[in-house]
Amino acid sequence: MKFTFLGHAACYLETASERFLFDPFLTGNPKASITPEKVNPTYILLTHGHQDHLGDSVAISRRSGATIITTFELSQWLEAQGAKVEPLNHGGSHNFSFGRVRITIAFHSSSIIEEGGRPLYLGEPAGIVLETEGNTIYHAGDTALFSDMRLIAEETPINLALLPIGDRFTMGPKQAAKAIEFLRPRMVVPIHYGTFPALTGDPQEFAKLAKATGAQIHILRPGESFNF
Ligand code: NI
Numbered sequence: 670m671k672f673t674f675l676g677h678a679a680c681y682l683e684t685a686s687e688r689f690l691f692d693p694f695l696t697g698n699p700k701a702s703i704t705p706e707k708v709n710p711t712y713i714l715l716t717h718g719h720q721d722h723l724g725d726s727v728a729i730s731r732r733s734g735a736t737i738i739t740t741f742e743l744s745q746w747l748e749a750q751g752a753k754v755e756p757l758n759h760g761g762s763h764n765f766s767f768g769r770v771r772i773t774i775a776f777h778s779s780s781i782i783e784e785g786g787r788p789l790y791l792g793e794p795a796g797i798v799l800e801t802e803g804n805t806i807y808h809a810g811d812t813a814l815f816s817d818m819r820l821i822a823e824e825t826p827i828n829l830a831l832l833p834i835g836d837r838f839t840m841g842p843k844q845a846a847k848a849i850e851f852l853r854p855r856m857v858v859p860i861h862y863g864t865f866p867a868l869t870g871d872p873q874e875f876a877k878l879a880k881a882t883g884a885q886i887h888i889l890r891p892g893e894s895f896n897f
């Protein structure tokens with residue numbers, strides 16, 4: 670399968686049968702490598718409601734017919750906007766035609782900001798585990814470090830972990846390196862850094878801190894891919 674980093678937390682995974690789009694914040698993303706009109710997923714996997722993840726989810730689902738797999742409250746809000754949805758919730762999993770999706774905990778928040786600056790809460794944020802065609806991919810979403818990441822990896826060994834390293838709103842390089850000890854993934858792609866000046870986490874520092882774990886760290890520029 671082919672993995673492409675699209676910038677920020679947006680990632681694309683093409684398998685023999687499907688095209689998975691994670692957290693499609695493309696419009697307004699200064700690092701996006703593609704525009705929302707050019708991406709044609711069959712599924713959108715969404716970790717939480719913050720604009721830098723939700724992004725173009727509704728427009729892409731309405732245009733392409735892609736199903737958005739996400740948490741319950743967020744799925745209901747998306748459905749009301751005209752998106753196609755499949756709700757799951759924390760600790761639960763569901764078998765799809767392509768494999769299994771699990772929704773995990775993430776320590777963060779999840780809202781959209783309405784007119785006047787009022788936050789509309791959209792349930793709890795999540796991490797997403799995708800098991801398909803013999804690989805397991807974990808998108809951590811936005812999260813703090815938590816030791817129960819061990820349990821996520823116990824269920825199925827993780828081939829590829831997508832971990833935020835930007836700091837300020839999520840784990841920084843030091844915490845993300847510690848997360849690798851809990852998750853024991855074969856490969857890691859650092860995400861959620863450098864998009865905006867506030868996200869100061871440095872991928873080279875992360876790679877250095879994570880070296881002892883033995884995981885392969887793939888630092889990708891937006892638009893770069895690799896096959897596995
Ligand atoms: Ni967030």
Ligand code: MN
Binds near residue numbers: 719
């Ligand atoms: Mn974020």
